[in-house]
Amino acid sequence: MTGAAAETETAARGVLPTPNRTPRRLLPLAFAGLGAAGIAAPLAARFVLDFQDMADPLTTVAAIGAFGAGAAVGGVWLAVQRLMVRPGQTLAREARVIAHGGAGAHVPVGRYAELSPIPQAMNELVEKLADARRDIDRAVAVSTATIHAEKTRLAAILNDLHEGVLVCNLKHQVLLYNQTALNLLHLTGDLGLGRSLLTVVQEEQILHTLERLRLRVREGRHRTHAHGTTAQFVGGTTDGRALLEGRMGLIMQDEEITGYVVTFTDVTSELEVLGKRDALLREASEGFRGPIANLSAMLETLSDFPELEKHEREAFETAMVGECAVLTARLEHLTSEYRGIITGHWPMNDIHSHNLINLVINGIPADAPYSVMLTGLPQWLHADSYSLVEMLEFILRKLHETTGVDSFDLSTEAEGPWVYLDIAWTGTPVPSGTLDGWLSERLPATALGGMTVGDVLQHHRSDMWSETWRDSCARLRVPLPPAQTPPSAHARPPATAMPRPEFFDFDLLHQPLDTSELGRTRLDRLTYVVFDTETTGLAPSQGDEIIQIAGVRVVNGRILTGETFSSLINPRRKIPPESVPFHGITNEMVQDKPGIETVLPQFKAFVSGAVLVAHNAAFDLKFLKMKERVTGVRFDNPVLDTMLLSRMLTGEGGDHTLDSIALRLGIQVVDRHTALGDSLVTAAVFLRMIEMLKERGITTLDDAIRSANILVELHQRERAF
């Protein structure tokens, strides 16, 4: 019985590709056993009977009967083998064939007389399977047709576009291209699906733009950026045949960059024309000025001094005829060259200076014998970032070779009509004559088609020079046009700063004098962390929490913009919607962020050994103090408050908000009203204050703390009355 049960079970599992073979051998064994028992039973019976009656005829009959039974069992086994086991195996094979084969196959029922219900059931199953397959095929056909129609429509649109369009994955393999792209690029190389874009388009510009966009997304700036996840670029084909002006857009899936779209036009002839037009304009403005100046000077001289000798007048006349000839020749040249020149523009973008400088720093080889540090406040400027980055990297290398200096600071400063890009170092300026020599040097980047330093400066209507700066320092200045869009358009809509209560929680700010070396150190030689916090509200004692903390290191009078700390904090409570306009931080933004107990120890490590500086520091300190017990983090760094310093320097009256102070000190700011942005502004304000304090004889940390304490005590007394 167990053997049969096993067999049934095996049949049920028969669909498995490798059926269990053991139970099938049990069947013949079982029948052999039965046969053997049939033979053995009468023999055994005869053996027993032999004791009673040795010659019983019945015994013989029984023996023959037993043999007969044995044979019958054998016959039955053969029949079962033939009618059931073999057809079963055949049926299994056919089922397998049907499962893997095409539709319409049937099991011939007649062949399996004994097993007929099984093949019938199987045929029903086959039909159901065929139906299901037909349904799937139909559905697939419909979808395919829809997709095909959409694809045709998309292809029609793409091919109709004046721009070349390419879609690539992050390995730069082309996933899609249109006819225009093919027309523009096929002369350069094989443009095909799966081939790398970089075999036809110069990689520098593609990689540079992709890096810019990745940086933008990594820092979350694409959400507020006017161009989102796209950026313009100018690049060339690998054979230098064509110059392309393009736009790159990231393809994002679930915040993950999966590829990019490039649209581009061939601007080779346009740029050529532009270059010529530029040269002509230059020629017109500069070439005409000289002769005209000379002529007018001579004329004025002649009319002012009518008493001139004859030979003197003749000399003037000859010179004037000569100048007129020069003018005429230049005008002729200009007219003939001007023919056929069309207008256009150099593709320039509004760029955030920190992004530009970071690109410069990232582009410097790791084994370069010099290092570059980003310092100062950010500015928006208008430039072609690619050529500018290439030029700056070139200039840095030349500066190192010329001066031997191995450490440079890169910063920007808005002054007058320009945003100056400054490279500063300790040492002396590079002579103007040396710099002029660099102007004609070609930049190594092939994508720039042999552009020189002078060309890049010319496109930006700029120049460069090197001058002494501060004590024993020098800098190289490149004035650049400021951004065309007002900075506010790039930033979050500004909210008027939430009026923070002025905290004079005097215990917080009244500090013991630091008698150690730190206290005697000059203010401009100390290391500071200038920081700011954003909070859910103004009352820490009533449950308001820190939601962002940021800071920047200031070392030896330099704002080290590359060494910043900025972290969002999950306050584990709802952020009041009315506070969002002031800090721009929503519940969604903090929900997956670490809590205060994680962030404060990190911040503590960041500020280790530094003097803390904040605007209205008591406000931030109060929040930090409230968290001492929960986080186990105590901040015992010396603290300076720029609001208190402002009161010390400019008197009690007046406005001591950060905005007003920055305005008074002429500090131009972008990125205000984020914790990091405010820290940077505070840092710039603080550096100016150090100089103002020095003029009043306050030069060391102890001096500053002592003066602050006096002011604090005055306030305490006032309040006591």
Add this chain to the structure above:
Amino acid sequence: MAQTILVADDEPSIVLSLQVLLQKAGYVVRIARNGEEALDAVGEAVPDLILLDAMMPKRDGFDVCQQLRTRPATRDLPIIMLTAKSRDVERQKGMALGATDYITKPFSTRDLVATVRRHLEAAAGPTEAAPLPKTAEAR
């Protein structure tokens, strides 16, 4: 004694005009035809004022100006730069490299003489207001 003005320009016709103009105004005029000559001329005898063309062969005016500012004898010498470039950037560069004033071609000869006189007076009388404001303080 008459004050000396060094005119450094590579264009003979402007040199001719400036020479007559300034001589008539009562100054002694010396001529240099390029940057090297200008530096040599200053090396021989320091003039009271230099009219310096920005674009010259063998060291341009910017270079000459920067060089002169490194020498103690010419650190405070009035240097007026002349240029055919009108761009504000050039002016800014000239002032950053130490020019006392910057005049764009073409100019009125009367204005030029007036400017020269003003700077000579400013240099002679330290009680006068400080020399013309230099570039916005470098910072």
